[in-house]
Amino acid sequence: MLDDKEWFTEVVDAAGSAFSLRVRRKLHEERSPYQTIAVYETEHFGNLMVIDGFTMLSSRENFLYHEMLAHPVLFTHPAPERVCIIGGGDCGTLREVLKHPEVTAATQIDIDERVTRIAETWFPELTASNQDPRANLLFDDGIRWIREAEAGSLDVIIIDSTDPVGPAEGLFTEEFYRHCLRALADGGLLVQQSESPLYHMDIIGGMRADLQAAGFADLRTLFFPQTIYPSGWWSATMARKDARIDGFRRADVDARRFDTTYYNADIHTASMAQPEFFRRRFQGDTTG
């Protein structure tokens, strides 16, 4: 029996599983206009951010998710200059994006400013690049922002959202993807976190179908470990506007002048390997 005073537990009802971290104390909790945000000091995972009861990130292993959301898509684009991040209020993805010297403008649009303010206090390592002159932090509705974005004005769209229930639901729809497609310039790429390959094949399948229906020309789903997310195994799905996703700037990865903890060129290639059950399910899918 895990005592709620000593442990934070996230239950995944539909999977009948739960993951828990031992906590020393609750550092912060507040109800923002959008959600309840809590921060715990854990025993061995550093600080833990929880939104509406769902684990968002821990100091110890957020590098996996943030690196895999930023670097594969940016090293796939030949010249990723104009990047936007929908969601991502903790600024961990923004930090990775800003490591790329090709990026000239990185706009983050999260609906909830409180997530960013809390990250500044409790996860300062993630917000350390926020003063970069290329960074533009907006606190607004990302769906509306994309709808109003100038056509062809973005090279890369990163959708770093919570699960497709509640506020983030509208980020997993064909209509939203159509607006993303329009906002992307030629050769543009989108990537979105796409849940667990073990628990959520229906979500991954639905997202892939919606991206194709919206007109994206090619897709790749990337796989990576993520201890604190349901099943410990996670994915992101990348889509290119108008051409096949064919390789990445491998020489630039090898010559990069910034540190990573998980990502490198071999991991990039490896993340695109499709498990056999996944390959079988999508084998008629000519867009990869």
Next chain:
Amino acid sequence: MLDDKEWFTEVVDAAGSAFSLRVRRKLHEERSPYQTIAVYETEHFGNLMVIDGFTMLSSRENFLYHEMLAHPVLFTHPAPERVCIIGGGDCGTLREVLKHPEVTAATQIDIDERVTRIAETWFPELTASNQDPRANLLFDDGIRWIREAEAGSLDVIIIDSTDPVGPAEGLFTEEFYRHCLRALADGGLLVQQSESPLYHMDIIGGMRADLQAAGFADLRTLFFPQTIYPSGWWSATMARKDARIDGFRRADVDARRFDTTYYNADIHTASMAQPEFFRRRFQGDTTG
């Protein structure tokens, strides 16, 4: 708070984490001469085997571990005829090994016959190949069996053990690896489960050092997801007796006449990609 009547929970003290599965009922529990073995019926993971409080396998996702312990090493060896499995009493690894037509003899040596008998009852899909005439099930001390094995009598040794505490401790030692080396024929390969890349880099590092000290010529650590094991991310370490591990029989993987759920040729390659933190730690390690 997770009620112990409704949930089975494994706590990892050193990591301050826990993983739980919702259970309908305990199907079986007994104290064998070596350990306490329990089987639960879970809500969404099928049946769950627990030994001394540690999750061993679930019906739902054991395919990941068993496929990754068997297929990469067997497709790396040019002609894997004589295979032994140390541990592996649930017979899931044996089942995968017997899918390979090249295998002429597969000997499984688990110290605890009760694990196999319980698997026959509660995990019959894993023991379905046990009547294969190539299979030989021994219930004995694997360390002694390897020590007494004829020199050069094995092509592949698979060490499918519990964690390196208690009964399995002697399977993670330089002395044991020396006996394995001697028992292997020219070109022989060993593979052993090597715990979590996030939690147990000390164990992986120690095992790699011991394998090298024992005289193995080359090493590769493989990475794969495993939801019910600590951190949800797991590894196995492969070692070749006398030559570099250089590629695998990719054409044979593609032409295989048996089903897999996770493994395929791309996954094989992907599993050997080293995360950046791992590469940095072992980069002076010329044996890969």
